[in-house]
Amino acid sequence: MNNTLTFANQYISLGWRIFPIHGIKNGVCTCGNKNCNSSGKHPALVRSWKEEATTDKDKIADWFDGREWLNIGVATGKESGIIALDFDSYKDGAFSCDEMEIECGGYITDIACIQNTGGGGQHLLFDYPEGESIGSRLKLREGFDVKADGGYIVAAPSLHKSGKHYEWDDDENPWMKELEFLPEGAVEFIKRHVDNTPEFVTEDEPDQTPDSMRRLRSALFYIPADVGRDEWINIGMALHGAGLGDQAYNMWLLWSSTCPEKFTPSTMAHEWKSFDSSRGIHPELIFKIAEKYGWEDPARHQLPEFVEEDFEQAELDESDIYYGVSAVYEAAKDRPEGWWYGAAVFPGAKIVIAGAPKTGKSQFALAMARQAAVGGEFLEEKFTRPIKTLWLQAEIHGGFLSDRLNMLIDTRELSTDELCCLDENFACTRRIAKNLMDDADLKWLAQIIKRKGFQFVIVDPLINFAPGIKESDNAEMFGLLSRLDKLVEFTSVALAVIHHTSKGSKMAEKVQNYDRFESIRGASSLRGWYDSGILLEKEKAGKIRAYFEVRNREGIEPMTLRLDKKERKWVIESEEVTKDENGAYGIDVAVNSESRVDCLVRVLMEHGGQLPRAQAMAEFKKQTDEAGKSESTFRDTQTMAINQGRVKRDKNGRISILTVINLKPSGV
Template identity: 25%
Template sequence: MTPSYTKSAESAQALSSTNVEVSANENDLSDLLGPDPLPSIGTNLGAALYIAKRGFAVFPCREIAGLDYKGQPADVKSPYTRNGFKDATDDAAQIRQWWRQWPDALPALPTGERNGFSVLDLDRHDANEDGIAALQSLGFNPDTLSAFSVTSGSGGQHIYLQHAPGITNADSHLPAGINVRGQGGYVIAPGAVLPDGRRYQARGTLDLAKLPAWPAALLAPARAERDRDDLSDLLGPDPLPVNWNEVTRALDHIDPGCSRDEWIRVGMALHAASDGNQEAFELWDGWSAGATEPGKYNDRIMRGQWRSFSRREGIDIGTLFHIAGEYGWTRASLVDADDFDDLLESPKPKSGAAPSRLAFLTPADCEAAPSRGYLIKGLFAPGDVACIFGAPGAGKSLLAPHLGYAVAQGTETFGMRCKQGRVFYVAAEDPHGMRGRIKALRKARGEAEDIQLVEGVSNLLADKSPDLVALVAAVKEKRPALIFIDTLAMAFPGLEENDAKSMGRVVAVARHLAQWGAAVVLIHHDTKAEGATPRGHSLLNGALDVALHVKRDEAGVIRGKLTKNRNGTCERDIAFKIAVETGGIDEDGDTITLPRCLELKSSPVKSERLSPSVKAALVCLEGLGGTATEKAWRDACADGRSVSASDERESRVKAFKRAVEHLVRSSHVEFGSGLYRIPDGFDQDGDET
């Protein structure tokens, strides 16, 4: 059998299905392959040039790891050029240029109007989905359906048929294993050779005039007539709104070192939910990069893999949620953030008109007005809404109960006076662990009957939440002075943190709990960038009276930096370390350890302006990590010109010595055990041992 290609009867030429001789002047590849002309069409460039010579447009493709038509892992054919099949040409010079750039490229043919044919692609990638057998089950013989067909490298079959308007790549009406390549599609060209030597073997003659029409039984069902303004056939069913916060939370549960099948389905789900936008790609790429197994993540294939995804029936964001569920994720309940009807109004007067919400004060009235009062002087005042925020494990849930314990006892904390009052500590995240912290504080600081751990709160977000109703009733009855909610995420499950209305619900609940005089402190996370505001919509930070950012430094000191404070300065030093109390013996006879906050107090460092020379020496020590031998520090200073600009090293060394004497004398630097060091600025509080 001798297949050939032609777009017109006049230009028809024969092409052997095995190894056809071509003249050197048509396929002289000496510029690429050396002085000997190509003896046959056994190369991909030779096949591309031969096909283009006969009027068909071609373009270069490559084989990469991707998905088959059902979304399963497979080797897929992906275009090399930026615009894919739209770049196809029959210009020999351009084709040669492509193969100079990509010598191993596979020639591909656009289907549809560009080349005048469409293709039935019968796959045999999966033993359970045999496209050839599926076509036979519909009553068609693949070997006689067309005068021209190609056996693919995987053993499938490409059957070439006349293209007609309306034939696209839609194939959902056909059995599994049968794909359609029409307008907007492409196939690997006959004669192409895969890297492992498998060939796309042609059978018959490709003559457009002799190709049969597309069988009516294989055409997609015609659409009913629609109003010309009805675009539902283009847009499809309305997609479900995607909660990207929930998607991110679900993705965090999935192991990036999962199977390739799961990895592909996660990517396809994100692609489908986002229409393949850049943000979703970065989310998938960042998650994939978390794989710890060597070679599991390859950034070089990510972009190509993402581009290979297309909408697949049955793959959407629900696929990702299903996978996450297998890793223990559960969807949080979502509520209407507008619905605050369950938050009770403050009591109104029994008789008479309601008082105006407006107040008009003269300067004298302002002077005579009572002070705001305090719970922790300079930090928390009655009616405040505050937030202690930081990264997981930073120490938020150690500092908060420590502050609460000080209020319950009426004792000073971090140099600030506390007004004694009842404290509610709502432990929504880890009640068992918080019991241990309270127990440790009791062992270290004695009894404090006015701090009460509140357990059982799991949802303050839902409309008419039983947890909120019960908590409001307890606050109204017992009138605590201070309420902690730890953490915001666990107490308000399903919260859309970046949505203004949803975060408004959090603020409304906190203000509602504060209406009887309590200060309400939310324990929350910071942003990934460890910024100066709590995570989520800026509405929360804007509504806060106090914001305290907790962060651990390299020395193990945990510092609280006030980023907002309506009750005093933001320059206050709040620093502590983790102390441990023993909590008895467990069932294995091991000692139970209970963590607590151990305050550090400021060391008296003389406040003075340092001379440029002395300051430069201090900066050099900081550059050495804050600790160094005298020689290392001296060399760092003497080798430069920041401490002294003298050309004489001896003079620079003398300047260094004068700077050291000053820094040690002023307590900016300490010396001990042969090392100079910059003190961390804090000493352990002598009241806590």
């Protein structure tokens, strides 16, 4: 168990609600923004820390196990039962503990649990006062905040951007010392310094409301004012940089006043004056934040102005257009080599393998990688040739990686040629922390692919390689997928990403309505991105149901799979698959007639006693009955024929006759 997870479990044992915070890696916030204004202090892996902060041990393990780089956030307030006084006494002119004790008329530091922040500040923690309701207060005095309802602190052993860790005082930590109630004098002090009456600038300049101002105001008031302090400050800085003078300040005051527990006019004027326009934040930040809350930019619905002269003078790019009948032949020249199931995997393919937790996504992907590396058979379809494959993973510790690999790779049963092929064409990583939203990490992956000649890369799981990204945010997902597009375009690699499906009733409703692929997190972005989608659903008795959505070939029918640990491979369970009146696949009782087995044997005899599986299936479909023309029926027929000892399949996927008995006349 890593140190961060150990501390996280200790915090929840105290009843404190916690959640993950971005950490610091190589001096930079793990959100990937090198200019982050809240390095190592803002939430990661959650959409709403207020709703998702928890004391659930399993959820804590999901977040922190294997992610030592994360920092820990502790939600303060009534639900966690704590209140924190946040002093930045190291700053010039900052309000100090001694000054507060003088104003409160009593001791504070002597009874508090004390945490040193790593940046020179201190958190003084107390039991939440009974019968009170205290919201978080920002800058009651210079360098002094109160973290209570609606607030949070970063907790040990988190790493500060200074390079130092947050630490508890040896004898003043919450495990050695029981929390004391915040003294009444301190409670009264906090209440005295809360002023919810906004002070507006009222100079005589006219109120100008151009379209840009209306657009800015429209976006701002879509954002709830109870955002975190850092985002609140960033919004203020963005308004300050909008060049609207006092109108922007008044707008900030009006918007902030919708959240009285955070709105402190006595400090806002000071904050506003401290903003430096030359080093400020672009107003576009406000539009980006507003879109997360459902705001639609009216400018997007405005049509561009067409100027005929511009069209006539501009250089015309026709490289992506095919003309006339020749389009059929010209387009065919661009067709890539198909490696598996025709066009399900090919150079430049983008693939998503998705499913709920514990559906075997990683094992499925690893089995596919292993077979791709040796040009072997996967789900009864042979890879056309060995493909150099990299499994890029971020979940399994290097020391335990061999256990996972041994489940699917039995070196004792591989031929010398297969062992050599596997050594040459298969590679995997230890658990690594890379952020594909970071240019340096994306270039690292491109360099590995190019220099080592990898043709097929599996990213497992996608979300671990884009920490902090919100899958439900189309803009953020589009940004990530655009970067992956650039990687694929530059390297021509076939890229498969492992991803999760949504949980809860909404997913169940989508599955019930046969809109299964909409259950993938970020589906509205991903479904327009991938060439091939594979969705895994867990069934009874350890079986997995696989569904396929393939753009560049006829559909692959659903399959019921089982991981055969003895054979160390995924096998397809025998079943009859049909479509119901809604066009959805359902499973009936297996129907494999003797006449279909005879038909398969006859096909093989007509072609010299053996055929590659794909050709055997094509010929079988020509001769069998109408109800037997599906891929699943062919699989069932083949299985029955093998079980009867009439045919066999070799490692290369060729089907050949063993015995011929009771052949019926041609025609079924």
